Amino acid sequence: MGLFIKRRTVIAFEKLERCLYRLPDTDPITAQCDDCRCVVTWFTPIQVVAMTGLSLRELFREIESEALHFNESDPGSLHICSRSLQLN
Numbered sequence: 725m726g727l728f729i730k731r732r733t734v735i736a737f738e739k740l741e742r743c744l745y746r747l748p749d750t751d752p753i754t755a756q757c758d759d760c761r762c763v764v765t766w767f768t769p770i771q772v773v774a775m776t777g778l779s780l781r782e783l784f785r786e787i788e789s790e791a792l793h794f795n796e797s798d799p800g801s802l803h804i805c806s807r808s809l810q811l812n
Contacts, residue, residue, distance in 0.1 A: 752767075753765065754766070758793075759793040760808070764806050765806040766803035767803060767809070768804075769783055769784075772809065783804075787804070791808070792804050792808045792809065793805035
């Protein structure tokens with residue numbers, strides 16, 4: 725009787741995703757920040773993510789904890805104060 729050896733092959737896949745955001749070529753928005761009491765540059769959430777390396781989730785946590793100043797003029801139109809980001 726022959727000796728049988730069972731072989732088992734395991735193949736593992738790892739997927740890495742990276743999102744790249746490009747800043748628009750438009751002129752920056754400048755307006756008064758009520759919290760800073762001065763004129764500042766305002767950025768969209770995508771611009772802040774591109775400049776700081778934060779994820780959108782981390783950015784919104786910062787906004788909700790009131791660590792960042794923001795302006796929401798229209799539904800879906802959110803801008804973050806550059807001074808609260810310390811990017812002046």
